[in-house]
Amino acid sequence: TFLNQHDNLAFVPEWFPPNVHDPRGLGLVLVLGAIGVAGLMRRARASAFELLVFVPVTFLAVQHSRMLFAFGIVAGPLVSRMVAEHRGARRRRPDHWPTNAFILLLAAALCIAKFPGTAQIQANIESSNPVKAVQFIRLARLPAPMLNDYAWGGYLIWALPEYKTFIDGRADIFDWAGVLKRYRGWAALTEDPTRLLDDYRIGFCLLPVRGRQAVVMRHLAEWEQVYADESAAVFARRPA
Numbered sequence: 001t002f003l004n005q006h007d008n009l010a011f012v013p014e015w016f017p018p019n020v021h022d023p024r025g026l027g028l029v030l031v032l033g034a035i036g037v038a039g040l041m042r043r044a045r046a047s048a049f050e051l052l053v054f055v056p057v058t059f060l061a062v063q064h065s066r067m068l069f070a071f072g073i074v075a076g077p078l079v080s081r082m083v084a085e086h087r088g089a090r091r092r093r094p095d096h097w098p099t100n101a102f103i104l105l106l107a108a109a110l111c112i113a114k115f116p117g118t119a120q121i122q123a124n125i126e127s128s129n130p131v132k133a134v135q136f137i138r139l140a141r142l143p144a145p146m147l148n149d150y151a152w153g154g155y156l157i158w159a160l161p162e163y164k165t166f167i168d169g170r171a172d173i174f175d176w177a178g179v180l181k182r183y184r185g186w187a188a189l190t191e192d193p194t195r196l197l198d199d200y201r202i203g204f205c206l207l208p209v210r211g212r213q214a215v216v217m218r219h220l221a222e223w224e225q226v227y228a229d230e231s232a233a234v235f236a237r238r239p240a
Helices: 006-011 023-040 048-063 065-087 097-114 118-128 131-140 150-159 171-177 179-187 193-199 212-217
Strands: 146-148 204-208 223-228 232-237
Touching: 006 171, 006 179, 023 048, 023 065, 048 065, 131 150, 131 204, 131 223, 131 232, 146 150, 171 179, 179 193, 193 212, 204 212, 212 223, 212 232
Parallel strands: 146 204
Antiparallel strands: 204 232, 223 232
16 A cells, blocks of 8 residues: 555545644644653653564554554553553552442443434434435436545445446555546546546536535536535536
């Protein structure tokens, strides 16, 4: 991925560097800062093996937000040991089972209370996916191929299986095939939008209604907007 998929790394947001305004990005900065301060104060020691694992994972996490989870897995034990050493040795006490039982019951209660119900899951789906537009496409029987927004690809595989997605979350495959590069240029408006539409003989487009691609599509003579709602717009070729 790092060596051969330049379009994937430059286009998919999860490969972008962490943002300090995001809680995970801020957590990365705070943990690195705490480890650095502890090292300068000689309150923390790291073995050669810990450094061998921690340094490359940190390097990747600073460059790609997707690698923050790996940083958490590696940094967690290191930080825990640092805190334990800072507090000093304490006399080990036997486990207090009522306290342990209370903590386990509290964790179980929180999991049950926060687990989303069917109505909430359906509401989340409708708020972030083109549910109504999919119903229109199915009823209108628009001619394939379809050009879809990248973020909706996974949903369309499930909700609209009769149409093949132009692109979806399997970015590795589309990068290898050169499709991601073409789509990236089209989405960024760095080339004539009609070139991709004509080269792939696109029959209709499903795009975010307020996206810049939708704005451009409304000005193309060969295309017309045939559907729009609060989240999605559908564009079809005008009859010849």
